[in-house]
Amino acid sequence: MRITPLPPAQLSAEARYVHDEIAGLIGRSQGQVNMQNAEGALLGPFPPMLQYPQFGTAALSFLRTLDTHATIDKRVREVVILTVGAAFNARFELYAHEIMAKALGLTPHVIAVLAAGGTPYGLTEQENIAHHIASILAAGRAVPASMYNHATDLFGSDGVAEIFFLVGGYSLIAMILNGFDISAPENDLA
Numbered sequence: 001m002r003i004t005p006l007p008p009a010q011l012s013a014e015a016r017y018v019h020d021e022i023a024g025l026i027g028r029s030q031g032q033v034n035m036q037n038a039e040g041a042l043l044g045p046f047p048p049m050l051q052y053p054q055f056g057t058a059a060l061s062f063l064r065t066l067d068t069h070a071t072i073d074k075r076v077r078e079v080v081i082l083t084v085g086a087a088f089n090a091r092f093e094l095y096a097h098e099i100m101a102k103a104l105g106l107t108p109h110v111i112a113v114l115a116a117g118g119t120p121y122g123l124t125e126q127e128n129i130a131h132h133i134a135s136i137l138a139a140g141r142a143v144p145a146s147m148y149n150h151a152t153d154l155f156g157s158d159g160v161a162e163i164f165f166l167v168g169g170y171s172l173i174a175m176i177l178n179g180f181d182i183s184a185p186e187n188d189l190a
Contacts, residue, residue, distance in 0.1 A: 002180045005041035006050050017049050018057060022046050025064060032103050034185060043185075044092045045176045059172060066169050072130070072159050075104045079127045080134045080163060081170050082114040088140035090174035095184030107186045126154050130163055137167045 008019050021044055026035045042050065042110050049056025070077065078101040094115050101111045113120035114131070123131060129151050136143050143151075145162035151160045176182075 001182055002046050003051060003182070005037055005039075005043055005047045006043045007039040009039075011050065015053060018053065018060070019046075019050060019106065022049070022060065025067070029159050033099045035096070044096065044182060048176050048180050053188065057174070063169050063173070065118040066162075066166055070162065072125065072155060072162055073107060075101070075124075076126050076130045076163075077166060078104055078106060079114060079123065079131050082132050083109065083134035084138050084167055084170040084174060086115055086117040088171065088174035088178060090177045092177050092182050093170065093174055129154055133160075133163055134167050138171060160178075165179050 006015070006019075008016055011019055019042060023036065023040075026033070026042075027080075035046070037043060041047070049060055078097055081097045082094065082101060084090075085097060097109050098115055099115075099186070102108070109123050109124060110120040119128075119131060119135075130146065131144055133151060138149070148160065151163070155163065
């Protein structure tokens with residue numbers, strides 16, 4: 001790890017406000033995931049966001065918008081996020097979203113195959129198309145017209161746009177995690 005989590009007591013008033021906002025947000029949306037250490041310092045992509053607020057605040061605002069305006073099924077979102085996390089081998093992203101996927105009812109088989117970068121059996125039609133779109137985009141390719149049209153039939157144009165932005169947002173998180181070499185705590189899905 002190239003950056004140390006910052007305990008709340010060591011933060012400026014402005015950074016402490018951002019810390020508390022993040023802690024509240026993840027507590028509401030990802031309460032199953034351990035995102036703080038024993039000192040209350042945020043883990044994962046959040047230490048870089050706090051240490052470099054000129055970039056982190058804008059990134060956090062974008063990610064919060066993805067949550068606030070989410071319309072696609074939460075399981076579909078987790079399929080997309082796991083697909084992106086696997087494409088970039090973002091260990092903390094996979095850790096957090098394997099837990100979230102399990103909490104939303106994805107099977108251990110589906111979670112394991114997605115986290116390994118594969119295409120599992122047992123996805124719904126929406127989950128499957130979202131997985132393929134995320135895989136294509138994370139590989140740096142354009143989504144074919146036939147896939148875009150099929151996805152639009154399933155999700156509507158707003159839902160497809162949401163998937164595109166979700167892929168972009170979690171690709172950003174993966175880059176932050178990998179750039180700062182942020183690993184994951186032990187993940188026991190048993």
